[in-house]
Amino acid sequence: MSKKTAIGLMLAFTLTACSSGNPADHESGASNTTALGSSKPVTLKIGLPGGYDITSKKLIDNFQAKNPNIKLEIEETPWAEFVTKIVTRIAGNNPPDLWLQENAVILSYGKRGVAENLEPYIKRDLKIEEYASALTSAKLDGKIYGIPHGINPGALAYNKQIFKEQNVPLPTDDWTYNDMIEAAKKLTKDTNGDGKPDIYGFQTGNNITLGWLPWMRAYGGSALDSTLTKSSFTDSKSIQGLTAWADTINKLKISPTREAANTGKFFENGKVAMTFFQYATQVSLNKNKPDLDWDTVKMPIGMDGKRFVPMVVNQWVMYSKSKPEVKEAGWTFLKYYLSDEGQALLSESGTSLPVKKTALQQLEKSTTKPLNKKAFTKGIEEAGGTLDENPSWNEWRAAAGPILNDIMDGKRTPEDGAKEIQQKVQQVLDENK
Numbered sequence: 001m002s003k004k005t006a007i008g009l010m011l012a013f014t015l016t017a018c019s020s021g022n023p024a025d026h027e028s029g030a031s032n033t034t035a036l037g038s039s040k041p042v043t044l045k046i047g048l049p050g051g052y053d054i055t056s057k058k059l060i061d062n063f064q065a066k067n068p069n070i071k072l073e074i075e076e077t078p079w080a081e082f083v084t085k086i087v088t089r090i091a092g093n094n095p096p097d098l099w100l101q102e103n104a105v106i107l108s109y110g111k112r113g114v115a116e117n118l119e120p121y122i123k124r125d126l127k128i129e130e131y132a133s134a135l136t137s138a139k140l141d142g143k144i145y146g147i148p149h150g151i152n153p154g155a156l157a158y159n160k161q162i163f164k165e166q167n168v169p170l171p172t173d174d175w176t177y178n179d180m181i182e183a184a185k186k187l188t189k190d191t192n193g194d195g196k197p198d199i200y201g202f203q204t205g206n207n208i209t210l211g212w213l214p215w216m217r218a219y220g221g222s223a224l225d226s227t228l229t230k231s232s233f234t235d236s237k238s239i240q241g242l243t244a245w246a247d248t249i250n251k252l253k254i255s256p257t258r259e260a261a262n263t264g265k266f267f268e269n270g271k272v273a274m275t276f277f278q279y280a281t282q283v284s285l286n287k288n289k290p291d292l293d294w295d296t297v298k299m300p301i302g303m304d305g306k307r308f309v310p311m312v313v314n315q316w317v318m319y320s321k322s323k324p325e326v327k328e329a330g331w332t333f334l335k336y337y338l339s340d341e342g343q344a345l346l347s348e349s350g351t352s353l354p355v356k357k358t359a360l361q362q363l364e365k366s367t368t369k370p371l372n373k374k375a376f377t378k379g380i381e382e383a384g385g386t387l388d389e390n391p392s393w394n395e396w397r398a399a400a401g402p403i404l405n406d407i408m409d410g411k412r413t414p415e416d417g418a419k420e421i422q423q424k425v426q427q428v429l430d431e432n433k
Contacts (some may be wrong), residue, residue: 015344044330048077048099050078054100067333075096089114102312103138105394115134115145116318118331131356133381134148134151138315145315148316154209154309156180156274156298157370176300177302181254184254184273205276211408215241217302217308218239219241220241222240242404244395245408246410255272257409286369289391294370298378311387312387343359399424
């Protein structure tokens with residue numbers, strides 16, 4: 001039995017033990033609403049992993065001012081510490097009423113009965129057509145277990161100055177992976193004659209979001225099949241993608257190595273012409289390098305003629321065992337979060353893209369860098385996709401990670417590495433059925 005399976009069984013046992021046995025306890029609070037228009041106070045506990053660096057304090061404060069009958073108890077905790085403690089708190093039937101985590105984690109909570117099904121609330125109070133498709137990205141077996149805290153998609157970032165100095169045309173939204181690779185070859189330069197590049201044309205990512213999965217998708221491959229129950233690493237198209245990904249470092253030498261990238265901020269320091277870039281990164285980049293001349297275009301079109309835009313969605317989750325009136329208070333908060341005002345404040349923070357379409361359209365007019373925010377907003381509209389996420393996502397990624405690092409470092413061939421990854425990932429998937 002895997003560690004995660006054991007934790008899942010512990011949580012399931014705890015929730016069963018805490019249940020009153022009344023079938024109504026397992027139904028959404030949306031069908032048994034408690035009027036919040038009354039003056040009766042309700043206390044709502046909200047967990048904020050990452051604190052106000054991740055979640056806008058102005059948004060929290062504005063909600064509290066508009067809803068004085070809902071008393072907020074805010075728990076700010078460093079992200080890593082929160083992730084460790086929340087499992088124990090759930091097992092002890094003492095988590096916050098609302099908190100946020102990664103989409104895949106929320107799916108696992110839904111599978112185990114920890115997360116409230118929010119679909120009835122959404123149907124009751126929202127117009128789904130007003131939101132991007134990411135609104136329902138926490139969907140499993142026809143139920144929706146989270147509301148997006150924000151969308152953090154990828155795009156292709158580029159350094160304008162390096163392109164101009166090398167007289168290479170700037171990227172466009174129509175670029176393919178081949179266009180990107182060919183430009184990166186021209187932009188990679190050894191300026192001091194020591195036999196090593198000082199300027200790289202591209203920096204290759206080593207994680208699922210900006211690294212190996214986009215390259216696999218670019219060749220028509222994937223990590224898991226469409227059912228998210230079978231490993232696809234040994235599919236010939238997946239291996240092609242892994243090969244092209246590793247070749248940027250080991251064969252073409254247009255990218256710094258994984259080890260070098262871990263110690264140097266190449267794009268920030270003007271040493272890399274292009275890189276795949278998550279939206280939230282612009283906050284620190286603009287703060288640290290306000291004079292850097294850079295912008296973004298959409299993720300390039302793959303070898304299969306399709307574009308894939310990696311999209312990370314952290315989700316708000318509502319605890320399934322909270323009292324009905326607390327669930328309604330929690331939903332009142334989530335409705336405010338998804339309102340025009342709430343989404344505008346989310347956009348203002350810069351940490352995520354909003355999920356409401358009107359807020360996305362307004363964001364496109366912003367004059368902060370990157371100027372071309374449509375690379376993100378139109379990118380997710382056209383081809384946004386989550387990262388082969390299922391309830392065992394964290395576990396199967398951990399199994400694949402060390403082997404993927406060996407492939408990236410040139411210690412293993414993609415073919416040999418993919419065979420071992422296939423076996424390890426499938427084992428995790430089978431254990432978590």
